[in-house]
Amino acid sequence: MILGCHVSYGKEGLLGCAKEAISYGANTFMFYTGAPQNTLRKPLEESIIQNAHKYMKENKIDIQNVVCHAPYIVNLANQSNYEKWLFSIEFLKQEMIRCEKLGITKIVLHPGSAVGISPEFGIKHIIEALNLIVSSDTNCQILLETMAGKGTECGVTLDEIKCILDGVNCPSKFGVCLDTCHLHDAGYILKDFDCFLKKFDDLIGISKIQCVHLNDSKNECATHKDRHENIGCGHLGFDTLLSILNHPAIKKVPKILETPYVSITDDEKKRVYPPYRFEIMMLKEKQFHKNLLQEIRDFYKNA
């Protein structure tokens, strides 16, 4: 089982990420190279990268399973502000060079939001941008994330994802990241995951699945809301998520939790704590804890 979660890059960069992942009992992780909502990036420090690689080896994290997430302000779908579109392209190029220096081979990307133009045009712009970013000697693979369909997002249906993959010049440099909350919110039924995989395989090919974001959803199927929920606490439910995690056809694919932090209010101050240690434990034990949120609160209250 290759299971991890979203961790923060922080002061220690990749090393800090790996340490945080290990503290939760994870054997992989996903990170942003800075704040997800902006493009300010610190220069990479060679010594930290080396220490991170050493630490990962010692703790049996295979770096091939570690994924980076492109910041969500990158929008390749809309050209109405041409400068901004070019900036997104340039930033993503730089981000992929950063990944290469960090030894990371996969970057997850939200395909983009059409904003005021038709999804068909949005997808056309995305393909155009990707062909400017990726060439035959690119070393980092871009994983297109399946989206919930909030606003004018592109890449919501498998047909749209296929359309992008069919349009790029170097398809081998691309894969897909299945986000279970997004798929559910987009209207796909994951209860029978075999059935979903069959559909995916017929259209795109199972080997394209290179990452799974394992999240529950706060909303019902096809609501296009994109609000993640803690594992087993939402409309997907524990058994469905467990069946995806353990599905033999995608056994070697890293599964990443992006579930919400749990809040505790004391002295009128609200603090939030990561749920991952507990969710990973439940998934490994294959047993849902009905009092998950309370367990997390108790743990951090006493810590």
Ligand code: FE
């Ligand atoms: Fe994402």
Ligand code: FE
């Ligand atoms: Fe996601």
Ligand code: ZN
């Ligand atoms: Zn989401």
